[in-house]
Amino acid sequence: MQGEEFQEDAMSVSERVAAEALIVDVGAFEGPLDLLLTLSRTQKVDLRQISILALAQQYLAFVEQAKRLRLELAADYLVMAAWLAFLKSRLLLPPDPSEEGPSGEELAAHLAFQLERLEAMRNAAAQLMARDQLGRDFFARGITEDVQRVRRVTYTATLLDLMQGYARIRTRDDFRPFVMDRQHVMTMEQALERMRGLIGFAGNWTDIVSYLPDGWDADPQRRRSTTAATFAASLELAKEGKIEIRQGDTFAPIEIRKRDPRDE
Amino acid sequence: MSKKDAPRNDSLFEAPPMGEQERMVEAILFATADPVTVTELTGRMPHGCDPAEAIAHLRKRYDGRGVNVVRVGDAWAIRTAGDLGFLMQKETVETRKLSRAAIETLAIVAYHQPVTRAEIEEIRGVSVSRGTIDQLIELEWIRLGRRRMTPGRPVTFVVTQGFLDHFGLENARDLPGLKELRSAGLLENRPPPGTAAMTEAEDADDDEDQTELFED
Amino acid sequence: MSKKDAPRNDSLFEAPPMGEQERMVEAILFATADPVTVTELTGRMPHGCDPAEAIAHLRKRYDGRGVNVVRVGDAWAIRTAGDLGFLMQKETVETRKLSRAAIETLAIVAYHQPVTRAEIEEIRGVSVSRGTIDQLIELEWIRLGRRRMTPGRPVTFVVTQGFLDHFGLENARDLPGLKELRSAGLLENRPPPGTAAMTEAEDADDDEDQTELFED
Numbered sequence: 001m002q003g004e005e006f007q008e009d010a011m012s013v014s015e016r017v018a019a020e021a022l023i024v025d026v027g028a029f030e031g032p033l034d035l036l037l038t039l040s041r042t043q044k045v046d047l048r049q050i051s052i053l054a055l056a057q058q059y060l061a062f063v064e065q066a067k068r069l070r071l072e073l074a075a076d077y078l079v080m081a082a083w084l085a086f087l088k089s090r091l092l093l094p095p096d097p098s099e100e101g102p103s104g105e106e107l108a109a110h111l112a113f114q115l116e117r118l119e120a121m122r123n124a125a126a127q128l129m130a131r132d133q134l135g136r137d138f139f140a141r142g143i144t145e146d147v148q149r150v151r152r153v154t155y156t157a158t159l160l161d162l163m164q165g166y167a168r169i170r171t172r173d174d175f176r177p178f179v180m181d182r183q184h185v186m187t188m189e190q191a192l193e194r195m196r197g198l199i200g201f202a203g204n205w206t207d208i209v210s211y212l213p214d215g216w217d218a219d220p221q222r223r224r225s226t227t228a229a230t231f232a233a234s235l236e237l238a239k240e241g242k243i244e245i246r247q248g249d250t251f252a253p254i255e256i257r258k259r260d261p262r263d264e
Numbered sequence: 265m266s267k268k269d270a271p272r273n274d275s276l277f278e279a280p281p282m283g284e285q286e287r288m289v290e291a292i293l294f295a296t297a298d299p300v301t302v303t304e305l306t307g308r309m310p311h312g313c314d315p316a317e318a319i320a321h322l323r324k325r326y327d328g329r330g331v332n333v334v335r336v337g338d339a340w341a342i343r344t345a346g347d348l349g350f351l352m353q354k355e356t357v358e359t360r361k362l363s364r365a366a367i368e369t370l371a372i373v374a375y376h377q378p379v380t381r382a383e384i385e386e387i388r389g390v391s392v393s394r395g396t397i398d399q400l401i402e403l404e405w406i407r408l409g410r411r412r413m414t415p416g417r418p419v420t421f422v423v424t425q426g427f428l429d430h431f432g433l434e435n436a437r438d439l440p441g442l443k444e445l446r447s448a449g450l451l452e453n454r455p456p457p458g459t460a461a462m463t464e465a466e467d468a469d470d471d472e473d474q475t476e477l478f479e480d
Numbered sequence: 481m482s483k484k485d486a487p488r489n490d491s492l493f494e495a496p497p498m499g500e501q502e503r504m505v506e507a508i509l510f511a512t513a514d515p516v517t518v519t520e521l522t523g524r525m526p527h528g529c530d531p532a533e534a535i536a537h538l539r540k541r542y543d544g545r546g547v548n549v550v551r552v553g554d555a556w557a558i559r560t561a562g563d564l565g566f567l568m569q570k571e572t573v574e575t576r577k578l579s580r581a582a583i584e585t586l587a588i589v590a591y592h593q594p595v596t597r598a599e600i601e602e603i604r605g606v607s608v609s610r611g612t613i614d615q616l617i618e619l620e621w622i623r624l625g626r627r628r629m630t631p632g633r634p635v636t637f638v639v640t641q642g643f644l645d646h647f648g649l650e651n652a653r654d655l656p657g658l659k660e661l662r663s664a665g666l667l668e669n670r671p672p673p674g675t676a677a678m679t680e681a682e683d684a685d686d687d688e689d690q691t692e693l694f695e696d
Contacts, residue, residue, distance in 0.1 A: 030581065035607025062448050076606075102673035110672050113665075117603060120666045125587035127656040134646040137565035139295035141558065145344060145511035155403060157362040157370070159431045165364065166371035167445045169388055288567055290546030291560040296570055308567050330506030348507040366539075473590055 016041075024060060026073065032080035033057070037115050047116040052108035053091050055243060056084040087111070184221045186213070191229035192236055199243055205255040279312030282321065290342075299339030330442040366396050370405060374427070374436050378409035378420030399423070405430065488500045495528030498537065505534040505556075515555030551650040582612045586621060586639070590643065590655055591667055594636030595664055599669055613637070621646065641662040 022038070033184040039058045040050050063081040067074050072246040090104030132138050195211060208230060234256050237243045247254045288309050292300055305315035319340055323333040326342070334343045344352065362370070369392055372384050380459070382393050400406045409422035423436055433439065495501070504525050508516060521531035535556055539549040544556070550559050560568065578586070585608055588600050600608050616622040625638035639652060649655065661667050 030495070030604065031606035061530055088622060106673040110670065113670060114603075114605065117666045118605065118659055120590065120664070121587050121592060121603060122585060124661065125583045128587055128590065131647045131649075131656070132562040132565065134559070134648065138562045139291070139565075139568050141510060141515040142295045142297040142344075143341065144513045150356060153360055154357045155360055155362045155366075155399070157367055159433070161362070162371045162374065162431065163440060163445055164319050165367040166375055166439075169372065170367055233696060243483040249610060268646035287544075287561065288564060291564040292567055294547045294558070295560050330503035330508075331510045342510065344507045344511055345503065348504060351504055351508055352511055 186226040186229040188232045191233035285318040298335040299341035300338045377422040380418040502535040515552040515557040593638040596634040648654040
């Protein structure tokens with residue numbers, strides 16, 4: 001231990017300058033591990049054979065000097081300093097069997113591993129960046145043709161569609177009256193329903209024509225249909241005993257009125 | 265490595281072998297976004313190169329390949345071979361049923377060809393939209409026939425070979441006549457089984473059409 | 481030839497001859513800047529084609545030429561030969577210079593993937609800023625991998641096909657010095673001795689990070 005201390009005091013001027021430069025540049029370090037890696041390079045040995053004890057002392061000396069220069073060190077540097085001081089004591093003192101936790105050697109080995117791994121990753125990163133890179137050393141196609149998504153619609157029709165379509169047009173005349181009739185026909189059921197609603201108000205004799213729905217007398221077809229339906233409906237109602245029908249003469253207006261049950 | 269600093273024309277360095285020059289032209293044509301002129305190639309390649317000759321070699325090399333070296337104005341580029349253009353498209357095919365108007369129009373052309381548009385309209389009882397005719401022409405099922413020798417010389421429409429192929433007909437005269445349609449049950453008012461929903465919708469249309477007709 | 485799966489597919493059409501298939505693959509690879517997978521090629525080429533075999537032929541054909549057929553993960557691309565980069569100064573795209581932190585983080589993800597943020601921080605000895613990860617994700621060089629099946633289920637990061645493409649790697653196993661690093665035990669994730677409790681705390685932190693990531 002004495003020897004180690006002496007060694008530190010015996011640092012050459014250039015080493016001392018380097019150490020001070022380290023302190024001034026502390027902002028350039030990415031944390032304590034980075035700093036430790038830089039310090040370890042001064043040992044000029046393979047990282048596998050590095051003396052963690054020497055490194056811990058270097059680090060602690062660095063922190064001391066920083067304090068002397070009243071430089072503010074980030075908290076993690078101080079945490080690392082505390083941990084390295086602990087590690088140093090573990091490495092120097094004979095192991096206390098009553099003490100729990102990993103031995104100083106284990107901790108030192110892990111720190112050495114961390115440093116070696118960090119350095120390995122830095123080398124790997126450098127190798128990676130030194131590779132030929134796309135767009136710098138080798139190149140992709142300059143004129144690209146994007147794949148066009150074409151949505152194509154195909155129309156289908158079968159011969160059956162065609163024939164049915166033709167048949168539909170050519171036979172429309174055949175169907176026309178049928179469909180037309182429905183358009184212009186009032187059925188007896190419709191007339192009956194209509195009259196049942198109205199008959200309650202027909203206390204006096206009323207011309208049956210007044211029961212025809214509005215607008216149905218303009219078209220002759222419609223007038224015929226609705227007249228017939230209404231007449232048929234009134235016969236039905238008479239049969240049911242709901243109304244009475246009378247006609248003064250041939251072709252005279254047909255009149256209806258509600259049948260009063262008291263008349264019986 | 266670039267030898268562009270080599271002094272003047274009587275270069276101290278020999279130009280790379282033609283095979284190398286060909287590789288260079290190949291790489292430049294591949295990576296550059298625009299067609300490249302020979303002048304430009306000369307400027308980019310090492311001193312003493314002969315890009316024009318390299319292009320000639322490269323062009324021969326790509327002859328018949330999936331991509332070709334083509335001339336674009338006074339410049340050169342690598343382009344996909346014309347016959348492989350279909351690979352640059354991803355088609356999604358959507359099948360739709362032809363509209364009723366189109367089917368009817370097509371049927372009228374098939375049964376009455378050559379037929380004018382006015383005649384089609386007369387038979388259908390409603391006007392035929394331009395789009396319907398266009399669609400059928402685009403499908404290559406109908407085409408323009410001879411002009412009718414009547415006043416106004418209207419164009420006529422006839423069905424195409426493509427139409428016959430599609431519908432499996434030898435010629436349009438093979439189409440069954442009305443009598444046959446009726447005996448085949450195609451003229452019944454009742455829709456054939458399986459087409460109920462469609463026919464119902466059509467019936468709704470139908471009614472409208474007819475109202476239209478009777479309002480005339 | 482390649483029609484080994486023709487009978488199995490019961491294809492109605494015979495696949496084009498291998499020479500034709502090679503042309504097709506050539507055209508497709510030339511046309512696109514991004515690597516194309518065999519599956520994608522199969523989807524774009526006619527039924528019954530064997531793009532993998534066509535690629536093998538094509539690769540041989542372009543061996544030593546100005547442009548080469550290169551493998552990028554499970555995809556294929558055509559790239560200019562690395563030795564001709566000097567001709568392409570004009571094409572060089574100025575990329576944003578990556579910070580040391582970003583480069584190191586990228587290397588750690590590449591060599592240790594799948595790797596959690598806590599592990600990256602453990603290796604670098606400092607916390608990894610959100611921006612660094614974001615930048616690498618934005619460059620499409622890293623992406624989220626599966627969650628680690630440890631307490632807290634932290635997300636992991638892995639490198640992308642774009643990363644492989646950019647650095648000219650066939651796959652992540654081709655990373656320089658990977659074997660040596662592995663045999664030296666430097667890619668192991670050795671927990672610090674006697675820090676079980678601490679690791680749990682880290683995992684808890686991680687959880688927060690993940691929430692953050694997935695909320696984006």
